[in-house]
Amino acid sequence: MESPFPKVQPRLGLPNLGLGIGLRTCHYAHILAEWPEVDWFEIISENYMDSQGRPRHVLEQIVARYPVVMHGVSLSIGSTDPLDRDYLRRLKSLAEWVRPAWISDHVCWTGVAGRNTHDLLPLPLTEVTLQHVVERIKMVQDIMGRRIVLENPSTYVGFTGDSMPEWEFIGRMASDANCGLLLDVNNVYVSATNHEYNPVNYIQSLPAERVVQFHLAGHTNLGTHIIDTHDGQVINPVWELFRLAHQLTGGTSTLLEWDANIPSFSEVHAEVLKARQFMGLDSSGGQAGFMLPIGQPRKPALPQPLHSIQMEVL
Numbered sequence: 313m314e315s316p317f318p319k320v321q322p323r324l325g326l327p328n329l330g331l332g333i334g335l336r337t338c339h340y341a342h343i344l345a346e347w348p349e350v351d352w353f354e355i356i357s358e359n360y361m362d363s364q365g366r367p368r369h370v371l372e373q374i375v376a377r378y379p380v381v382m383h384g385v386s387l388s389i390g391s392t393d394p395l396d397r398d399y400l401r402r403l404k405s406l407a408e409w410v411r412p413a414w415i416s417d418h419v420c421w422t423g424v425a426g427r428n429t430h431d432l433l434p435l436p437l438t439e440v441t442l443q444h445v446v447e448r449i450k451m452v453q454d455i456m457g458r459r460i461v462l463e464n465p466s467t468y469v470g471f472t473g474d475s476m477p478e479w480e481f482i483g484r485m486a487s488d489a490n491c492g493l494l495l496d497v498n499n500v501y502v503s504a505t506n507h508e509y510n511p512v513n514y515i516q517s518l519p520a521e522r523v524v525q526f527h528l529a530g531h532t533n534l535g536t537h538i539i540d541t542h543d544g545q546v547i548n549p550v551w552e553l554f555r556l557a558h559q560l561t562g563g564t565s566t567l568l569e570w571d572a573n574i575p576s577f578s579e580v581h582a583e584v585l586k587a588r589q590f591m592g593l594d595s596s597g598g599q600a601g602f603m604l605p606i607g608q609p610r611k612p613a614l615p616q617p618l619h620s621i622q623m624e625v626l
């Protein structure tokens with residue numbers, strides 16, 4: 313049947329890897345013993361950049377068997393500090409070893425004056441910031457010798473001087489810098505709730521042809537705001553946003569992040585496989601019938617913000 317959605321030339325020539333999960337150390341033993349049938353893995357670049365020990369030994373076996381993407385948390389593309397050339401050198405060295413399908417990081421800044429906060433901080437959404445970020449993306453792409461992919465952040469505060477919505481900033485950034493986008497659907501939901509804007513409008517406003525990957529994750533809803541904790545299952549409103557994003561892009565590589573209270577490999581894998589229910593074009597099918605009201609609290613416990621980055625470097 314002909315798709316009712318517009319055809320886009322997706323992924324900037326990058327492959328659709330299917331349904332993958334984030335590689336975490338607690339699953340090493342299972343993976344090495346079972347070699348489970350999972351489409352692909354995403355690694356946190358920093359967990360392997362400076363390691364020559366067991367993490368590299370495990371990763372060597374995984375990259376021999378599965379497609380792998382490198383996802384970083386320290387590029388700090390929005391900082392006013394000079395680009396960290398040593399970090400980029402080490403990132404490039406890892407990439408030459410891993411040969412990832414692509415390399416991603418976040419639209420944020422993580423520190424200034426040489427200090428790393430280990431937090432993915434929001435940028436002022438202004439013309440000046442946009443130009444600054446675009447120039448730095450171009451520099452990084454020149455240094456790395458490849459196009460990079462950047463992810464929309466989850467945010468809790470904004471700037472009174474913001475002059476454009478985040479979706480406009482990110483869309484223009486991707487076009488002007490000629491980079492790819494990692495659309496974290498859960499981040500859209502988290503930020504849209506925290507800042508009271510429409511997540512559907514956000515996703516519809518992005519340049520679909522530049523979206524090369526999706527992220528999915530769970531979060532913690534405290535009623536007044538949402539913390540992006542990656543500590544549970546994906547809620548149904550986020551799945552519904554994924555359905556929309558899948559339709560608009562024609563489908564692309566999809567990755568589940570689970571970073572706290574991590575269950576068994578099988579449970580994490582089963583969660584990302586739920587995506588299949590939302591990849592059809594029949595909006596009346598699948599799980600659409602039990603969509604939860606937006607903003608429904610899930611857990612009363614105090615959460616750990618994900619963006620207090622949990623690196624697994626030993």
Ligand SMILES: [Fe+2]
Pocket residue numbers: 463496499527569
């Ligand atoms: Fe993400």
